[in-house]
Amino acid sequence: MKWFVGVAIVLTLYIILVYAQTDEYACQVPGTFRYPDATCRKYYKCVAYRGKILKSNYSCPTGKPFNPTRLICDQSATCIEKLCDDPEIDATTIENIADPNAVGCSTYIECFDKIGTVNFCPAGSVFVEEGSQCVAGAACE
Numbered sequence: 001m002k003w004f005v006g007v008a009i010v011l012t013l014y015i016i017l018v019y020a021q022t023d024e025y026a027c028q029v030p031g032t033f034r035y036p037d038a039t040c041r042k043y044y045k046c047v048a049y050r051g052k053i054l055k056s057n058y059s060c061p062t063g064k065p066f067n068p069t070r071l072i073c074d075q076s077a078t079c080i081e082k083l084c085d086d087p088e089i090d091a092t093t094i095e096n097i098a099d100p101n102a103v104g105c106s107t108y109i110e111c112f113d114k115i116g117t118v119n120f121c122p123a124g125s126v127f128v129e130e131g132s133q134c135v136a137g138a139a140c141e
Contacts, residue, residue, distance in 0.1 A: 027053040032071040036115050040065035040079035068118045069101040077101050080118070084111035096132040105140035108132075 025035060027046030030053060035042040041060040046053050060066050060073035067077035078100035089095050091114050099107040099118060105126035109116045121127050121134035128135045 027055045029053070034066050034068040036081055038081060040077070040081055041073075042066065043068075043071075067101050069099055069107050070103070074101075080109050080116035083109055084114050084116040089114075096127070098127060098129050102127075108134070 025033070025044060027044075030046050030048045032043060032045050034040075035044065041062075041064075042057070043060070043066045044055055044057045046055050048054075064073040064075045065077045065079050066072075067074035068080060070077075080099075080101070083097060083100070089097075089111050091112075093112075095111045096119075097109050097111060099109050101118075102108075105128075106121050107118055108121070108127040110119050122136070125134040125136040126138050126140045127133070128138050128141075
């Protein structure tokens with residue numbers, strides 16, 4: 001009987017360890033986040049509940065990719081995964097490009113290692129393609 005308890009404890013610890021290592025996209029803060037995937041349809045939500053952050057996975061319907069800027073399933077959204085897969089973008093450095101899903105000019109896509117992340121310019125600035133950076137007081141074009 002003692003060996004059974006020992007095996008059960010070891011198995012439980014193994015399962016906990018494997019689960020902790022496999023969830024690369026564990027929730028750290030509340031919000032809605034995209035999964036980097038070729039279909040651009042998968043995303044997850046992190047919600048604060050009773051002192052913990054809970055995670056729920058979602059998938060947009062076919063033909064409506066997840067818009068990581070507006071945080072909705074959107075038929076007119078451009079998949080940013082494909083933007084950062086451009087052979088002209090150096091995968092070993094960080095490159096900033098215009099956000100095709102932007103409403104205004106306050107967001108941009110940061111590409112690194114062929115993965116795109118939506119970033120926001122500081123208040124009062126806009127993303128300017130020439131120079132690939134946020135510029136305070138610049139006009140949105």
